[in-house]
Amino acid sequence: MSSDDVMGVLTRHIEAAFQQPLDDLRQVAAAAGRVHPATGILHWYGLTAEAQTVVDRAENTLLATIGPAPGELTPPQMAIAHQVNTAVAARDGRAMVLRHLLDPNARQVWRGDRPQSRTISQASTALPPRPPANASRSTGR
Template identity: 55%
Template sequence: MSDDVMAVIAREIEARFRMPLDDLRQAVAAVPQASPDAAAVVKWYGMLTEAQQVLERAENALVAALDDSPGDVLEDPVMQLAHQVNTAVQVRDGRAMVVRHYLDPHAPSREGPGAWRGIEAGPHCGPALQTAAIPRATAAPSAPARGVSR
């Protein structure tokens, strides 16, 4: 299944740049500044590949631990492996989103402040709600405490 995800993204890269992925890697290695988007896609696809490998190792370790685990109750080491798998999935999916962002010709600008949020740099606006300082209560003159003489 995970190979399918990587194959789909590889096909999307090849379709976007109209060349095989290996040729694109070589072209970017030769002249990285020729296409910033191609360079970013190659970089992030490499990071995605690494994340996929980490995920596969974590899944294999979890499956092995589950095979060795007696009973229905999962011990802490097995739960730790399950958490590692979840984290690896999140990292892999995040990197896949970045690759897809770079592949999208209609994506917001990738340059400048706020580019990943889809906003352009502009004048700073104030808060959506007007805020004011909280008024301080004025202290009344202190009276001597009862039972205390001066």
């Protein structure tokens, strides 16, 4: 998948979620500051775009070292291929976080909200009561 494809799909998802073009959303979010709901999403979009740039550079380096007639990779070429794989994994991980943040049905734990079931009102620090001293003795002896 090319960088235009990956970033294009993510851009369309963001624009659909906020019902406005990405450039307009960036301006509105920048003006509103951290309180705007798109702030975190735009942050992860930026991280994903940076990772895509690394993917593009690594792929171009690999293609330049392979040349026009690909064959079995040499150890240096294999090292560059591993760099491409690592860059793709980083990009995909960031894209997955972004997709999660855009999912209205996703649990909100990542956004800082705590589900009520996980909230503890007050933890007790007292020890449990000890059983009476004669509770373990048999009464029939």
